Amino acid sequence: DTAVSQTPKYLVTQMGNDKSIKCEQNLGHDTMYWYKQDSKKFLKIMFSYNNKELIINETVPNRFSPKSPDKAHLNLHINSLELGDSAVYFCASSQRTGNEKLFFGSGTQLSVL
């Protein structure tokens, strides 16, 4: 069983579209994250949720909206996609908020044309 799974693995779409990326963890962790990795492999946190509560909200355009229906899921919805949104998006989880080990999903490669 995959610990942190995200779907889809690849997402190709046109500018202006709305898309979602789903993430699920089966580790029983309290905290989940979304990270963005750009073309230069620079990795930056976008959001984190602890028990469905938003903890971290970095300077991210409000076109990006995370949704956590329960603590095992953290989905990322993106409205009005732009070329600059093209990146690899990683979901991650940790046992609790703090400085615990992060478990990462295998990433979603988003390409906006």
Add this chain to the structure above:
Amino acid sequence: AQSVTQLDSQVPVFEEAPVELRCNYSSSVSVYLFWYVQYPNQGLQLLLKYLSGSTLVKGINGFEAEFNKSQTSFHLRKPSVHISDTAEYFCAVSDYGSGNTGKLIFGQGTTLQVKP
């Protein structure tokens, strides 16, 4: 504000040779330090972490790192690399001051290329 600098973007090395990947950080508070590895087309995996105690930290796959507070460094080492160690390596820092949110700040990454 914290930051992490990985001094080498690419490190080519021959198989069975030793390797050191350099990482420096800046922070006004005490920190936790991490090294993560990313194999091609995969997510990141934790190699090792320094929270407190002994400054020499041993991780998985034969890697180790040494925390040097005076030099604000946390360099990663392996005495003998394998082809399978070819990957992207990320150094990261997290504060544990007030308002700790567990946010990790990552360095730019170092590509380790192990040649036969």
